[in-house]
Amino acid sequence: ETTLVWIRRDLRLSDHAALSAAVKRGGPVIPVFIRDDAVDGLGAAPKWRLGLGLESFAEALEGVGSRLVLRSGDARAVIPALVEETGATAVYWQRAYDPDAVERDSDVKAALKKAGIEAESFTGHLMFEPWTVETKQGAFYKVYTPFWKAVRDRSVDKPLSAPSSVPAPETWPDSDTLEDWALDAEMDRGAQIVRPFVQLGEAAAQSRLGAFMASKVAEYDTTRDIPGVDGTSNLSENLSLGEISPAQCWHAGQRALDEGKAGAETFLKELVWREFAYHLMWHTPRILSDNWREEWEAFPWNEDERKAEVKAWKQGRTGIRFVDAAMREMYVTGRMHNRGRMIVASYLTKHLMCHWKIGLEWFKDCLIDWDPASNAMGWQWSAGSGPDATPYFRVFNPVTQLDKFDKDRDYVSRWIAEEYENPHEDALAYFDAIPKSWNMSPEDAYPEPIVAPDEGRKRALSAYEDRDF
Ligand code: FAD
Structure with a gap:
C-alpha cells in the first residue's frame, strides 16, 4: 500500500501532517516535489532559495531512510502518472491557499478519487484556515483586530514530532535532478553574496526559533521596530517554504507568554497577521492583482x-x-x-x-x-x-x-x-x-x-x- 506524499511549501519532517499520516498508514512512502508553472513563475531570489531548500530537505529525508523524487510538469498529469508507475493507492499533501493552487489541487483530488485512489489534504501551512474564521454574520474579516480576537484563544494542535524513519519502496521511481532544474539560473544578483545571509532548512529554523525565545522575545515589543537591531525572529524565510510550521512558532510563543516574557503576545499577533493575509487572499483573491478597494x-x-x-x-x-x-x-x-x-x-x-x-x-x-x-x-x-x-x-x-x-x-x-x-x-x-x-x-x-x-x-x-x- 504505497503512499505518495506531494511536497509543496512544507520542507520539513516535523509537524508534517501529510507525511506523518503516510508513515502511519504503514506501506512505503514516496515523497515527490513537482516543478510546475507556479515554480517556474517564481521570482529570481525565491526560486533560488527554493532550490537550496529542496536540496536541504532531500538530505533530511535521506537521514530517515527516504528520498525526494523530483518531477516536472502539470501536477494534474504528473501525479496520476506517478500513481500508475508506483502502484500507489493514496496521495497525501498539505493544503495551499492561493487561487491557482486551489484550482490545481481540487482538479488533482477529483481525478484521483474518480480513479479510486485515496486523496487527502491536510492543514499545516496555516493554523486557522480561512473558512474556519467568520464574523457573527457569517462573513469574512476585513479588519485585523477582530480577526485576532476571534482566533487568539483557539487551541492549536500540538506539533507532531518528526518520524524517525520513513519506509522506502523497493525501487525508487526516476527523479529529475536539481542541477537539471537550475533554479538558480536567474539569480544574477550575486548569489554568493546573498548565501551567507540564508539560514537554511528545518534544523536552522528550529534554532532560530529557540534563539529568539531565549533572548529576543523579551525585548521584542521595543526592538522589533528598530531596523538597526536584530530584534525579530527572522523566521519569515523559513515559514515561507515551510521549513518550520506556524504551529511550532505559536506553541513556542505561548510558552514564552506563560513564562511572563514581555513581547510574546506581540509575536503571537504577528503570526496572526500572516494568517490574516491568507484569510484575505482566500476570500478575496483579487488582492493579488487588483486594487482591493x-x-x-x-x-x-x-x-x-x-x-x-x-x-x-x-x-x-x-x-x-x-x-x-x-x-x-x-x-x-x-x-x-x-x-x-x-x-x-x-x-x-x-x-x-x-x-x-x-x-x-x-x-x-x-x-x-x-x-x-x-x-x-x-x-x-x-x-x-x-x-x-x-x-x-x-x-x-x-x-x-x-x-x-x-x-x-x-x-x-x-x-x-x-x-x-x-x-x-x-x-x-x-x-x-x-x-x-x-x-x-x-x-x-x-x-x-x-x-x-x-x-x-x-x-x-x-x-x-x-x-x-
Ligand atoms: P517577526 O517580527 O519575527 O514576526 C514573526 C512572523 O510573523 C514573521 O516571520 C511573519 O511570518 C509574520 N509577520 C510579521 N509581520 C507580518 C506582517 N506585517 N504581515 C504578515 N505576516 C507578518 N512577509 C513575508 O513573509 N513575505 C513577504 O513577501 C512580505 N512582503 C511584505 C511587503 C510589504 C510591503 C510589507 C509592508 C510587509 C511584508 N511582509 C512580508 C511582512 C513583514 O515585513 C515580514 O513578515 C517580516 O518583516 C518578517 O521578519 P521576521 O520573520 O523577523 O518577523
Whole structure:
C-alpha cells in the first residue's frame, strides 16, 4: 500500500501532517516535489532559495531512510502518472491557499478519487484556515483586530514530532535532478553574496526559533521596530517554504507568554497577521492583482516601470537614506526589515505615486521570504488601497522616521557606503552584488533626493483630494 506524499511549501519532517499520516498508514512512502508553472513563475531570489531548500530537505529525508523524487510538469498529469508507475493507492499533501493552487489541487483530488485512489489534504501551512474564521454574520474579516480576537484563544494542535524513519519502496521511481532544474539560473544578483545571509532548512529554523525565545522575545515589543537591531525572529524565510510550521512558532510563543516574557503576545499577533493575509487572499483573491478597494482604480498611478524614479527606487538611489538603505538591504540579503518595507512601500506609492504592483513585483523578484499573501497585503496596506489599510493621509515621512527608528544611524550606515570614510562591509557588498549596468560605485557622491519629501507628500495628498476619496 504505497503512499505518495506531494511536497509543496512544507520542507520539513516535523509537524508534517501529510507525511506523518503516510508513515502511519504503514506501506512505503514516496515523497515527490513537482516543478510546475507556479515554480517556474517564481521570482529570481525565491526560486533560488527554493532550490537550496529542496536540496536541504532531500538530505533530511535521506537521514530517515527516504528520498525526494523530483518531477516536472502539470501536477494534474504528473501525479496520476506517478500513481500508475508506483502502484500507489493514496496521495497525501498539505493544503495551499492561493487561487491557482486551489484550482490545481481540487482538479488533482477529483481525478484521483474518480480513479479510486485515496486523496487527502491536510492543514499545516496555516493554523486557522480561512473558512474556519467568520464574523457573527457569517462573513469574512476585513479588519485585523477582530480577526485576532476571534482566533487568539483557539487551541492549536500540538506539533507532531518528526518520524524517525520513513519506509522506502523497493525501487525508487526516476527523479529529475536539481542541477537539471537550475533554479538558480536567474539569480544574477550575486548569489554568493546573498548565501551567507540564508539560514537554511528545518534544523536552522528550529534554532532560530529557540534563539529568539531565549533572548529576543523579551525585548521584542521595543526592538522589533528598530531596523538597526536584530530584534525579530527572522523566521519569515523559513515559514515561507515551510521549513518550520506556524504551529511550532505559536506553541513556542505561548510558552514564552506563560513564562511572563514581555513581547510574546506581540509575536503571537504577528503570526496572526500572516494568517490574516491568507484569510484575505482566500476570500478575496483579487488582492493579488487588483486594487482591493475599487475606488482606487481612479487614482493616477504611474504604471511605467521604466520611469527614472522607479529605477532610482529599485537601485537604492532615491537620495532618501532610509529608503535607499532598505532597498540595498533587500538586494544583498534577500530580506528587508518590516519598518523598511513599510517605508519603501509608502515612498513608492505616495511620494512617487507609482503603482503598488511595481513594488509588489520587485519584492517578488528579490525576497527570499516572498509570500504571496503577506506581500500583497503589505503592498495594498501601504498604498492605502487594501482592507484595513493606512488611511490615505498617513504618508510616512522617511526623514522623520529615520530620527525615530534609526536615531544613531546604525541601519543607514550599515547599508549606505557613500559619504563614509570606512564603509560597512555589507554596504560595500551591495556594489559587488548589483549588475555593472547600474553604474554605481561606493565612491560616488550620495544622490540628492529625487523628490523632496515635503513636495512628494503634498503632491500625493492633493491627488487623493482631487479624487474625493
Ligand atoms: P517577526 O517580527 O519575527 O514576526 C514573526 C512572523 O510573523 C514573521 O516571520 C511573519 O511570518 C509574520 N509577520 C510579521 N509581520 C507580518 C506582517 N506585517 N504581515 C504578515 N505576516 C507578518 N512577509 C513575508 O513573509 N513575505 C513577504 O513577501 C512580505 N512582503 C511584505 C511587503 C510589504 C510591503 C510589507 C509592508 C510587509 C511584508 N511582509 C512580508 C511582512 C513583514 O515585513 C515580514 O513578515 C517580516 O518583516 C518578517 O521578519 P521576521 O520573520 O523577523 O518577523
